[in-house]
Amino acid sequence: MAASPATSDPGAALWQALGWQPTPGQLQQFIALQAALRQWNERLNLTRLVEGDDYWIAQVFDSLWPLVPLLQPEGTGNQDPLQIIDVGTGGGFPGLALAIALPSARLTLVDSVSRKVDAVAAMVAELGLQDRVSLRCDRIERCGQAANCRGRFDWALARAVASAPVVAEYLVPLLQPQGRALLYRGQWSLGDQADLERALAPLRAAIERTMPIELPGGRGIRHALVLQPLGPCPKSYPRAVGVPAKHPLGARRAAERLDDNSQTRL
Numbered sequence: 001m002a003a004s005p006a007t008s009d010p011g012a013a014l015w016q017a018l019g020w021q022p023t024p025g026q027l028q029q030f031i032a033l034q035a036a037l038r039q040w041n042e043r044l045n046l047t048r049l050v051e052g053d054d055y056w057i058a059q060v061f062d063s064l065w066p067l068v069p070l071l072q073p074e075g076t077g078n079q080d081p082l083q084i085i086d087v088g089t090g091g092g093f094p095g096l097a098l099a100i101a102l103p104s105a106r107l108t109l110v111d112s113v114s115r116k117v118d119a120v121a122a123m124v125a126e127l128g129l130q131d132r133v134s135l136r137c138d139r140i141e142r143c144g145q146a147a148n149c150r151g152r153f154d155w156a157l158a159r160a161v162a163s164a165p166v167v168a169e170y171l172v173p174l175l176q177p178q179g180r181a182l183l184y185r186g187q188w189s190l191g192d193q194a195d196l197e198r199a200l201a202p203l204r205a206a207i208e209r210t211m212p213i214e215l216p217g218g219r220g221i222r223h224a225l226v227l228q229p230l231g232p233c234p235k236s237y238p239r240a241v242g243v244p245a246k247h248p249l250g251a252r253r254a255a256e257r258l259d260d261n262s263q264t265r266l
Helices: 012-019 022-043 051-071 095-101 113-126 164-174 188-204 254-265
Strands: 083-087 104-111 132-136 155-159 175-185 205-214 221-229
Touching: 012 051, 012 095, 022 051, 022 095, 022 113, 051 083, 051 095, 051 155, 051 175, 051 221, 083 095, 095 104, 095 132, 104 113, 104 155, 113 132, 155 164, 164 175, 164 188, 164 221
Parallel strands: 083 104, 083 155, 104 132, 155 175
Antiparallel strands: 175 221, 205 221
């Protein structure tokens, strides 16, 4: 006889690879989240990663793997609940996956598209997470300057939002002094790292570590970059709405790049 929904575990092999096992209640929340995504995708194009491995690997596993140490009982200790912000949450990832996996954490999910925020808010209520998860419909540049967000968070996360220098300008101002920013990336090169390091200098932050992984099921290489503040982020960052994307920090001027090319030809 087939296993009942209460006992079957579509992600069973993934938990072993992750080194973490959800409780039965958490598993049911992950399953309920998948069902909610299906329903909302009939009204909105939230995400194409809803079925099978698209959901369990590319959404759930990929959201959790960089933060596995926090998922362990000793990961958060007896301190105050972690304050986490997910920037550009879209269909709710990685924020909702972390809200399920970290039952004491408090999360703020930010997106500038009101339809997506409304859909994710409905899923939060359906999952019973509304006491710990809040939604904010806003541009991240404004959020980063708001008194109730700036310098407040233990972790600031962004997945598939923009280039790394742009994301760094979004995330670093949100961190409390001992906080960390987490950038989810696909491929990562030395050139990418150099661009990010230049961008971090005016933000008074640095790359603490870079973590690569090959996702299960042949889903390719992923990288997670953890950033740490080195001092207070200057109040001028993030810059006004649209400016970080149009003029990324650390970007070399066209004349400098042309000069480099000339030197190469000589």
